[in-house]
Amino acid sequence: MRELSLNILDVAQNSVSAGATRIEIDVLQDTAAHTLLIQIADNGRGMDEETVRRLPDPFYTTRTTRKVGMGVPLFKMAAEMTGGSFDIQSAVGAGTTVTAVFRTDSVDFTPLGDVESSVCALVTMNEQIDFVYTRRVDGREFVFASAEIREMLDGVPLNEPAVMTWLAEYLAEHAAAVAAPQK
């Protein structure tokens, strides 16, 4: 993956497949400490211990169309390569939380990339799921809740192209304001 934002898009798809009705995506950056924390937490069906244990194995997958499952292994590798950490907490019926911590000063740090584009894709392609996206850079924070937008749309689908275009710009502008150094 060329950007961590693509890993986010990919790993969050697992939450979608797990039947989650609520998915929280946190991207928290501390520039002084050179750390970036990415957390994807869902209230989906969760996994048993054995499944969690086998998840980082690229040759483990529940799919039948192919024999490999690269999503989690790639994300884990990206974090550990930087000297960061990776963790999955899950229990059957209790959802799953995937947490990756990156050292941003490592030469092996993959650029974060366009997270908002990933969030936009997730939100608009999964109308039935409530997404809460939190982007924090040092003290500045932007929180987006898809439920509020859905309510405002009053029946107009989120995957309406005009809505998707608006949302993409809305997310990009607000996140950019958080990422920009304070004047």
Next chain:
Amino acid sequence: MKSVEELLAIKNKVKGQMSVRSENEEGNVRVLVGMATCGIAAGARPVLNALVEEVAKRGLNNIYIAQTGCIGVCQYEPIVEVLEPGKEKVTYCKMTPEKAVRVVTDHLVNGQPVAEYTIGAATK
């Protein structure tokens, strides 16, 4: 900054068209973008964005863009499938944002599938 007022304006505009649209539901075209690990790694996200942007720009309101998983031919990702009612499914492979724009103009607008981008052409 984009405001919620703009979103409300979009909502009202779309609401006005929706009653017209639901009357001929069978004319709706579904465009599916493969968004599993393979698709994402190969560049599905910019392809999806390009499709959305072009469809929005042209104001096409019978097109539904959705995502799908891995269909098992990862080497041909990013894959885009076009499903038109009463017609055979068209599978485009190794897509790029530029190709996506052409699929919208040639196939979705003018009804001419872009043969050279299809999986049939790629596997010859």
